[in-house]
Amino acid sequence: xxxxxxxxxxxxxxxxxxxxxxxxxxxxxxxxxxxxxxxxxxxxxxxxxxxxxxxxxxxxxxxxxxxxxxxxxxxxxxxxxxxxxxxxxxxxxxxxxxxxxxxxxxxxxxxxxxxxxxxxxxxxxxxxxxxxxxxxxxxxxxxxxxxxxxxxxxxxxxxxxxxxxxxxxxxxxxxxxxxxxxxxxxxxxxxxxxxxxxxxxxxxxxxxxxxxxxxxxxxxxxxxxxxxxxxxxxxxxxxxxxxxxxxxxxxxxxxxxxxxxxxxxxxxxxxxxxxxxxxxxxxxxxxxxxxxxxxxxxxxxxxxxxxxxxxxxxxxxxxxxxxxxxxxxxxxxx
Amino acid sequence: xxxxxxxxxxxxxxxxxxxxxxxxxxxxxxxxxxxxxxxxxxxxxxxxxxxxxxxxxxxxxxxxxxxx
Amino acid sequence: xxxxxxxxxxxxxxxxxxxxxxxxxxxxxxxxxxxxxxxxxxxxxxxxxxxxxxxxxxxxxxxxxxxxxxxxxxxxxxxxxxxxxxxxxxxxxxxxxxxxxxxxxxxxxxxxxxxxxxxxxxxxxxxxxxxxxxxxxxxxxxxxxxxxxxxxxxxxxxxxxxxxxxxxxxxxxxxxxxxxxxxxxxxxxxxxxxxxxxxxxxxxxxxxxxxxxxxxxxxxxxxxxxxxxxxxxxxxxxxxxxxxxxxxxxxxxxxxxxxxxxxxxxxxxxxxxxxxxxxxxxxxxxxxxxxxxxxxxxxxxxxxxxxxxxxxxxxxxxxxxxxxxxxxxxxxxxxxxxxxxxxxxxxxxxxxxxx
Numbered sequence: 195x196x197x198x199x200x201x202x203x204x205x206x207x208x209x210x211x212x213x214x215x216x217x218x219x220x221x222x223x224x225x226x227x228x229x230x231x232x233x234x235x236x237x238x239x240x241x242x243x244x245x246x247x248x249x250x251x252x253x254x255x256x257x258x259x260x261x262x263x264x265x266x267x268x269x270x271x272x273x274x275x276x277x278x279x280x281x282x283x284x285x286x287x288x289x290x291x292x293x294x295x296x297x298x299x300x301x302x303x304x305x306x307x308x309x310x311x312x313x314x315x316x317x318x319x320x321x322x323x324x325x326x327x328x329x330x331x332x333x334x335x336x337x338x339x340x341x342x343x344x345x346x347x348x349x350x351x352x353x354x355x356x357x358x359x360x361x362x363x364x365x366x367x368x369x370x371x372x373x374x375x376x377x378x379x380x381x382x383x384x385x386x387x388x389x390x391x392x393x394x395x396x397x398x399x400x401x402x403x404x405x406x407x408x409x410x411x412x413x414x415x416x417x418x419x420x421x422x423x424x425x426x427x428x429x430x431x432x433x434x435x436x437x438x439x440x441x442x443x444x445x446x447x448x449x450x451x452x453x454x455x456x457x458x459x460x461x462x463x464x465x466x467x468x469x470x471x472x473x474x475x476x477x478x479x480x481x482x483x484x485x486x487x488x489x490x491x492x493x494x495x496x497x498x499x500x501x502x503x504x505x506x507x508x509x510x511x512x513x514x515x516x517x518x519x520x521x522x523x524x525x526x527x528x
Numbered sequence: 529x530x531x532x533x534x535x536x537x538x539x540x541x542x543x544x545x546x547x548x549x550x551x552x553x554x555x556x557x558x559x560x561x562x563x564x565x566x567x568x569x570x571x572x573x574x575x576x577x578x579x580x581x582x583x584x585x586x587x588x589x590x591x592x593x594x595x596x
Numbered sequence: 597x598x599x600x601x602x603x604x605x606x607x608x609x610x611x612x613x614x615x616x617x618x619x620x621x622x623x624x625x626x627x628x629x630x631x632x633x634x635x636x637x638x639x640x641x642x643x644x645x646x647x648x649x650x651x652x653x654x655x656x657x658x659x660x661x662x663x664x665x666x667x668x669x670x671x672x673x674x675x676x677x678x679x680x681x682x683x684x685x686x687x688x689x690x691x692x693x694x695x696x697x698x699x700x701x702x703x704x705x706x707x708x709x710x711x712x713x714x715x716x717x718x719x720x721x722x723x724x725x726x727x728x729x730x731x732x733x734x735x736x737x738x739x740x741x742x743x744x745x746x747x748x749x750x751x752x753x754x755x756x757x758x759x760x761x762x763x764x765x766x767x768x769x770x771x772x773x774x775x776x777x778x779x780x781x782x783x784x785x786x787x788x789x790x791x792x793x794x795x796x797x798x799x800x801x802x803x804x805x806x807x808x809x810x811x812x813x814x815x816x817x818x819x820x821x822x823x824x825x826x827x828x829x830x831x832x833x834x835x836x837x838x839x840x841x842x843x844x845x846x847x848x849x850x851x852x853x854x855x856x857x858x859x860x861x862x863x864x865x866x867x868x869x870x871x872x873x874x875x876x877x878x879x880x881x882x883x884x885x886x887x888x889x890x891x892x893x894x895x896x897x898x899x900x901x902x903x904x905x906x907x908x909x910x911x912x913x914x915x916x917x918x919x920x921x922x923x924x925x926x927x928x929x930x931x932x933x934x935x936x937x938x939x940x941x942x943x944x945x946x947x948x949x950x951x
Contacts, residue, residue, distance in 0.1 A: 557734070560733060588802075589807060
């Protein structure tokens, strides 16, 4: 087989079957993976969560993962946030002509591994090849369904005054990793993406309490963006304690150099959780026992005042607004 | 007007210093500071070390407060 | 909270007496003061005014127009500090030019722009040299390095500014200045002593919570005497003589000139331009740019804001037409601009409660 993806691989003929057999079937094979036009699945009675997400990331591989791992984690985590056990995924690839075959293999292998870790089955897929320059190397879209646990009722609109705000680990690591990997600013830092599937972590929380109001994964725009979303949807205020927000040293260093705020850098393996204060300790204890949330922490609380706003208690014991994130993140000198 | 980063000098060679702040490293110009050495702390702005730092801000603040 | 901060906080919050107007000249101070929530601690008799020390804010509209012209008409790669990308020009910002296909690259240092020029010799690379005495040495180093490397495809578009004459122009706007620590790291403190002789008080301030709180406490305490004073509250970085190699470098590469400050007008000998020996690196000469007069939005009151004559919230377009997503004036663009800081942090007055 060729060592790069060609337009012929997307033309539907012999080469297409070859590509599917060698790369995708080799990694995604399972009893539910369809060879027909659609997968046929047994549906249990109950509530289903259903979501889709597109992934473009440059560079497509980075310290701690690649676009394949990312594409599984993103959709698995979106389902998990609804208290849904991720069951099935579909994945759709758009690949630029000339993309190296060994890299495609690596991406498929990462998807296989991550899907296994998350306990989710890849049931159908699609591959298109676009001409040189029409896409940036590789885009992946995954769609997933999950079964919502009977005990789970979460929504961005359910945060209440008196809730604690919990994060499952240090913030902004994925965004920082990508920034460093792009090498646009000559910065070298030992930092790796937090990209991880988090169903096990959500399940661990529900094992200690059903009383969870909001779970959201902080992706684009980071934890800061999620907090503003929730403050708006639930019409409540959020008060953060600046000194309690976990930030990796290298992330802090990179942000210091470029004048960026870690709360606005993307995460790909971090949840923000709102639950009654009385339950916070148990939830954090449960999370700390799980992989990928060993550093879970309470970072603030929900208030009835300052509705729609996020307020920080700062190092000098004063209160300030967390500025709302706007536009693209640009490094600043002033 | 000028974001500064306090950083530790890791190495110096021909007018270029490698500086480190919290695990993030970068090359910066060492042209504006005479006899910079590894282990020194500097204030960095726009890729240039602009001053050698002689103390930490806690001691400094304590000294400043003594003056009033 | 440390004991130092607690002591400083007591002095600041406990002040009552003659109304004090303290101008934080430096935009990074403005930003950090908001970020730390210092404004929410101030007693009624202390007022903080955000001065003109944000290079983006005082850069005239015409400068952006020149940069856009270089990028779009002259086809140059325009390298810039990220801060400038969204600043509105007469027709468009650099972000607007980028969406029309211009090659605009944010860089961390002017020296990175020299690297780009040396790697892409088939392209003309222009660095947008804005900034005060802190930043100007980096632009001078870039020019010298390009000259040493024999690069004929590198130039800078200067809008560098110097503070002394701006301080003189701002006399009377405030009772005391918080001097910009990183400018003083380069220039030293002679100008501050000179201002004291002219009856203008001030302190050099650093940027951490400890440094800003102690600088404010010193300012308030010393103001009680009624005598003009000057204190260096950032001695770990700022020496009386400043950074002498940097001063020599600037004098070697650049020469003072009159300069337009957005909102303040032309201030005599408050800018820096390349010396004749470095004319080959002057983008205006190299590309024979026509004299440009930008048109600022007439409703915008950035000029008065910069002089402390009005608050951002007094401006008609503030927060309505003019927001960080769609800035009208430069003070809304830069993160450290007074309007942007007021907007993002709710003017510092909204957050009350259990301080």
